Amino acid sequence: MMSLTRRFLPANSRKRSYAVLVLLIAYALLLVLPAFAQQDVGDTEYRPFPKIGSRNAAWIAAQLHLLFGSFILGVPMFAVVIEFVGMRTKDLRYDRMAQEFIKLCMAAFSTTALLGGVLVFVLMWCYPKVMNKMTGIFGPTMIFYVFLFFGETFTLYLYSYAWDKMQNRKGWHLFLGVLLNIFGTAIMFVSNSWLTYQTSPSGIDEETGNFIGTTWEAVNNFTWMPINIHRFIGNIAFGGSIVAAYAAFRFLVATSREDREHYDWMGYTGNFIALCGLIPLPFAGYWLGREIYQFNQTMGINMMGSLFSWLFIIQAVMIGVLFIGANYYLWSGMGRIEGAEKYARYRPYMAAIIAVCVAIWMTPRSLIATPQEVAAMGGRYHPLVGLFGLMTAKNTVVNLIILTTFLSFLFYRRLGKTPIVGWAKIGNIAIAIIFGFAVIAIVSIGVAGFRVVTDFRINTLTPIQVFIALFVMISVTIIDLIMYRRAMVSGTINWGKMTDRSQYVLILLAITFTSLMGLMGYARSGLRENWHIFGVMPDTSPDSFTPRLSDAVNIIAVIMVIFFALVGFIFWIGLLGEKKEGNRSTH
Template identity: 30%
Template sequence: MPIGNLHVPGIGKNTLIPMLVVPHTLIATFIIGIAMIGAVSEFAGMVTKRPNYDKFARGAAKFQLLLFATGSWLAFTFFFALITLFPTFWSYLFNIFWWVFLAEAFMFIGEVLAAYAWYYTWDKLAYRKTVHVTIGMVSALFGLAQMIFINVVASYMMSPSNGPATSVGWTFLNPTYLPLNMHRFVGNLSYAGFLIAGWAAWRYLRSTTEENREYYDWLGHWGIMWGFGFLLLQPMIGYEYMTEIRSHEVQAFRYLMMGNKAFLFNALTIELFIMSVTSALYFLHKIKFAVKPMPRLRRWAMGTTGVLAILGVLNMIPADLYIVPQIGMVFGPKDSPQDIAIDKTPPILMGAMYPWKYIGLFGLMLIGAVVLGLYLKASAGGFLWGRVNRWSQYGLILTAVTVTLTMMTMGYARETARRGGPENWLIRGCITFQQHVVSKNCPAGSRQAP
């Protein structure tokens, strides 16, 4: 049987790839996120002399190592599956990205060395903390560099550069490379932050000692500050990313935003609503336990949370009632995606991007920043740790679950964007899903002038 024509029993070869990639991505992005948060925590511990930061950073280093093998195993199995099941595509991809994959491999070695050194020298370098913090930072930077290199491949597949495929520099200059890096950098920190908060909440609920309650309450607060803080940047960056897709790959944009996959963005707005409002409610609850009572600040926080919820609802209103056609959730007519301009009035007026969703998204960022600012102000005076109720912890767990779903929604959106149109691209304008290479010199110059 020739290689590439293999059939995977039960699920088929097309399903096997996401089954390997999705858990890999969820683990790998978490590792990158927690490595960065852990390194910053250790630095914060060194500066502030508060033991919680160091305790968390050490736990983060350990957890990162525990996850590392699983994440790597999934990545290698994925590569193996890709080489075996999609050899033409892989060969083409490897030709374009030889240098990128080589650099990726070295980043991997660097990350392994630095991550293990970081964890195993914790006690040994206890009196040379600056050196140890530097090792942690180096480990985090290697992880980040891995993501930066693999993003070239991911972004190029969706939006190849307007230059020759043989030029290494041009592959980096593809239109969605920079937005994807921004989006994933901020997303990783937010994702890891929410997961840390969710984990802390679970441990808080199971704590039997006062010491543990205090620590996990603090950890929930620390995690959600990262999660919510970086989430606030995402609407702007995500919007920028989508704008680049709209400018350069109109077909992918229509498929995602107005075509059959528009429901993904309805799902995203629901997830954004859950994460932002739950975080704001958590802050509201926490402010009650500020060492210095702050009733006025809490009233302000209450008001801004209300505004945040209204803006979240504004974002959630769909443009039409053609919600998820794949499962029959169609309650109204839909214009042909080809005819819909971004500023055209859709069937549901309030669901229009212009100006309602602009108000919704920018408002979410600005009001969210105010909520976070109020919370930070309250936290500056200190909290009475270990007093929060269990509902606040359920909220943290809810944000952790929602952020995982968001990662999957957005990952799927990015990968499926290439499937819009009859060609079903693997590399847009170059290789189809059936591994047919459309022209010898593709994908150079595949983009048409707008």
């Protein structure tokens, strides 16, 4: 049809014929629509979503909205920081990169809002009674949300469009950026209150099951703040990884040396940001898990020992991939700096430590074994590696992976510099001692964790392990910063001199982050089992069952394909705009 119109009709007539075709399709749709006409709401509890079912429709819409939301909330956080660095160092490259980040954010902003609208429509259509209940409790917060949304929209537009014009008023521009982040974070906090209330409702009359509390009680429910913190950090990591993947793609298709240099630097920055988010993320996740267990042990056991326990093995594998990938990228990056051989000799040991730690982390408690293998083990749990399935072992290795990754970064940032302070040797010995003692302490606490009372381990020992890891990172950073403050530059960074493999790793990291968010979203939501609001409002719809892990993975895979297709499309459109601007400037 298209080739026919192209061959026989002039351009104007062709456009007209397309318009007529669109009108005809629209008319046909109008004729068909009455067949789907709905009855008056009445007491309708559920309406089935055609073909894929209500749960899947809501799932896909919610997860896509969340992925885009995470990106547009995460990016402005580090864009402001980078802009601030640019202002302080007077290095225009930082400013340009921050602006480029915000351009990506702008491109994704309307899609996020659109998907939010789709989610609301799906929920109102498929789950009218649930929405009625939720709006009854959270009505005031929804009005507040609208104001916040306007605030975020206007500040984002101002922050982005006024970037060039406000070059001489950087302070005010940064203030706009901070305001944008405040609005964005507040929006996330408000919407988090709705979904966390469904998991851990508060202000409930135990006799009737009705909500009798205040709006604040509903908002400030048991899992609200842990989710807020977890998502806040997660947004930074996710935003950084998507930006890094974008830069990797641009690096791979770049034709000029300048472009390769720029996108190599951008990819490095994105990965660094993702790492900054990734390192504290397990701590925040652990806190969230602990709070869920404390709220309800059924949920806790379902999460870690029953229905969703295998999901956490997949999670361990994926986080393992994230850490291995992030380290791989850092190690690859050493190739672009002269003098990298100095630290390259440590790399095999670091790779081995991370591999052993990931192996322990992903060892299941209950092993997949034949009856003969079970008999040979003397039970379902292996007497030695079965211990790796317990949280004390997993917490220990997580801390070791984090410290090893930190060490990789420390080596990376030292490359091409020689300290000139007289106490450099002592400083290095001090750093080595700090690392050594920290590893001994973390491992010892981990071993002790097998024998102590669980409450003591969860509330005391694990936080001590976390504080030790944090102490190492903070104290070593301080020593290193002072030691290298006026360091002699002994080697230059050759931006653009990176292997293509390292760029594919950046793309892999973004894909892994996305799938991880999808999987964990399924766990968080699925923990409610057959409740819309846990213990208060049962789910009596035909979708009231927990999907198998394989089904969940399929849905998440579909979501990922849609997400990356949309992201690719949005970035491509951004690229078109960029080309147009380029053409205009060359003319």
